[in-house]
Amino acid sequence: YAIALATETQLGMTINARNLELMLRRLAASPLAEARLYSEKLYAATRDIAPSLIRYTQATDYDLLTRRNLREFCKTYAPEKKNLPPEGVRLLWSTPDADTKALAALLFASSVWNYDHCLKQAKRMDLRDAKALFKTVFENIQAYDAVLRELENVDLQFELTVSASCFAQLKRHRMSTxxxxxxxxxxxxxxxxxxRAIGRQKEFMAMIRKTNGVYDLVWQKHPxxxxxxxxxxxxKRVLMKLNARELYHLSRMRVDAHAQWDIRKLSEKMLKQSSKVMP
Known part of the structure; x- marks a missing residue:
């Protein structure tokens, strides 16, 4: 957590030609010299492998200007005071009647009835029958099994405030926005x-204050x-939308005794808030 974001690492990557072309183009449009240089090196290493597929690698006005123009436009609507989040996890939105709609999807997939009938029957279910149906979904699942796709029919959206270490793990969950x-x-x-356990919080925060001071100096000239x-x-702040199936997958991986503490704490809060709207 004390290591700078500028610290280098090694990376192994498997990628198809289509995504490689997109990556090259976006990196070429980056305001960061490191990203632009990486685009050039990556293109030089791959251009002869599939020249007919890796063609559009130069930065376009769309990639160069869109984000920049959006930021300029949004400055007009900036709050008078810095609006800091009260907590690291906030559930912003969820599918209305999510449990009922998930039940309807399960009935639909396991019958020959139309959706209207399935939704009608799901609404008629009492809590005991609803729990029994969901229990049927999960009672035989193993750690390596995927959850049924019917749960993709209900969504949740969160505003999160996460550390860089936590975000590095969170963004691996790619079946989300x-x-x-x-x-x-x-x-x-x-x-x-x-x-805290070794009594070095004072030194840690002193290092953070020095870091913030250097950040302010650099930001004035090169934000x-x-x-x-x-x-x-x-x-940083993160807006994350995911469906119930992906939330279940995230929980199985991250709300676990072996999970890293930061993302485990985050996932526990996400799960707790989700259970209130999808009991």
Missing amino acids: IISQDYDPALGVTVPPAI EAAAYVLTNAHR
Whole structure:
């Protein structure tokens, strides 16, 4: 958590030609010199493998200008004061009557009835029968089994405030829509329990204050590059939409004794809030 985001790592990647072409084009449009250089190197290493497939690799006006223009437009609507989130997890929206609609989808998939009839029967179910049907879905599931796709019919949307370390794990859940903001020192930092346990929180926060000071200096001249000096403890806001099937998968992986503590804490809060609207 004390390591800077500028710290390098190694990466292994498997990718198809279509996604590689898209990656090259987006990297070429990045305001970061490192990303543009990486686009050039990656293209040089792959262009002779499938030249007929990897063709459109140059930055377009769409990639170059759209985000920039959107940010300029949004400045007009900035709040007078910095609006900080009260908590790291906030459920913004969920499918109305989600349990009923999930039940209807299960009835639909296991019958020859039309959806209207399935929805009607789902609404008639009492709590005992509804729980019995859901129990049938999960009673024989193993750790390596995928949850039935019927649960994809209900969605949830969250606003999350996460550390860089947590976000690195969260974004692996690709069967969801994740929209993230830039890292923002005003959101504070996530202090690992291990730092507190060894009595080094004071030194940790002193390092954070120095980091924030350098960030402010860099941001004044090169705002796009300022995040390089931040740490894995710094936070950003994330808008995440996922369906109940993916939430169940996330929970099985992350609400687990073996999961990393930061994303486990986040997932527990997401699950707790979800259970209130999908009991």
